Amino acid sequence: MSTYTLEVAGLRRELPICKVSDDLYIAAFICLGDAELTEACARELLKLAAPGSYDCMLTAEAKGIPLIHEMARQSGTAKYFLARKGPKAYMRNPIHVEDQSITTAGVQRLYLDGTDAAMLAGRRVLIVDDVISTGGSLKAMEALVELAGGTVTGRMAVLAEGSAKDRTDIQFLAPLPLFNADGSIR
16 A cells, blocks of 8 residues: 655654545555644644634534644643534534535535534634545535534645645645555655
């Protein structure tokens, strides 16, 4: 299996290059289970957030969970919010929006517990993700915040994949290229 060497937050990782479609391959960035990487990325992302610019943070499950948890821990943020990929039994009056991601087949929905949605109303929200690529998940999280009555005041990710590195509305730690079937960078 071919890999891509990523340097981010002062660390180096070998990312496996994985097939998404016949002509699109990505370097899989997985911080789940990598405490050193999660802690370092959280620390560096917090340096990008303007002090006092947000009241709370939101991410989508699953790979963003350890990252946002560590960001909340390091910053002293008491509460963060999680958009789930499916409704859970404990959710009361959940709200949802549709999402299209390059790593998930078909359209998926993101859900936010109704109690959490009520807590977002009138609050300034920092959206956090592990990787921003097409922006589909980011757009869905923005829609959830708007539906809940909150205001998005920032968007950040560890990595900006492909052309996302050219976006001016996000902050990120490092670019991540897309790959051709032969392993070359697109």
